[in-house]
Amino acid sequence: MSAEDFLAALRREGLRVVEVGDWRHHNRNHKGPWGEVHGVMIHHTVTSGTDLTVQICRDGFEGLPGPLCHGVIAKDGGVHLVGYGRANHAGLGDDDVLRAVIAEKALPPANEANTDGNRHFYGFECENLGDGQDPWPAAQLEAVERAAAAICRHHGWTERSVIGHLEWQPGKTDPRGFTMASMRSRIHERLK
Numbered sequence: 001m002s003a004e005d006f007l008a009a010l011r012r013e014g015l016r017v018v019e020v021g022d023w024r025h026h027n028r029n030h031k032g033p034w035g036e037v038h039g040v041m042i043h044h045t046v047t048s049g050t051d052l053t054v055q056i057c058r059d060g061f062e063g064l065p066g067p068l069c070h071g072v073i074a075k076d077g078g079v080h081l082v083g084y085g086r087a088n089h090a091g092l093g094d095d096d097v098l099r100a101v102i103a104e105k106a107l108p109p110a111n112e113a114n115t116d117g118n119r120h121f122y123g124f125e126c127e128n129l130g131d132g133q134d135p136w137p138a139a140q141l142e143a144v145e146r147a148a149a150a151i152c153r154h155h156g157w158t159e160r161s162v163i164g165h166l167e168w169q170p171g172k173t174d175p176r177g178f179t180m181a182s183m184r185s186r187i188h189e190r191l192k
Helices: 003-012 050-059 095-103 138-155 180-191
Strands: 017-019 039-044 071-073 079-081 121-126 162-164
Touching: 003 017, 003 079, 003 138, 039 138, 050 071, 050 079, 071 138, 121 138, 138 180, 162 180
Parallel strands: 017 079, 039 121, 039 162, 071 121
Antiparallel strands: 071 079
8 A cells, every 4th residue: 555545544443643854765675676566464562652552653773763653653642653664673583473474373483583574564663661561551452453444455465464573573572551452353343
């Protein structure tokens, strides 16, 4: 989908969207292809404060240039668009997981890192310390649900096309504080 279709899909799903700079053209496409895209990946940021989180996700940091996702989901449920196209969010992950996402089947354990996920996934970073103690407000969880559902609805995907970073790459823990199984159940209900 185009950047305009992405924005429209999020708004149709009832999200409050904040457009950050020239997000439509902010990407890492010069480092490799983006697409064919097969799913949505959810992360936590290990940051606190919406302004700082959005800035980091837009600009990146030394050794990992931005954008670090397509959208930042703040604690208040706002979705801040920071990039569109290839983004540094997924890294290398398991090709068996990618095949399961494409087939919309149960996910195998992620036990290798041999496939470029930045090419194949939309990414949402969620403002959270990721320590298992930082709360996930209801508005934020609902925004995660709506954002993922918006993309699935556009592509004709089911909730099985939505995964957490921890399901993609060995050693990752995000998102921590809710289960992806519970989030997929929510997305399933919304897609009805």
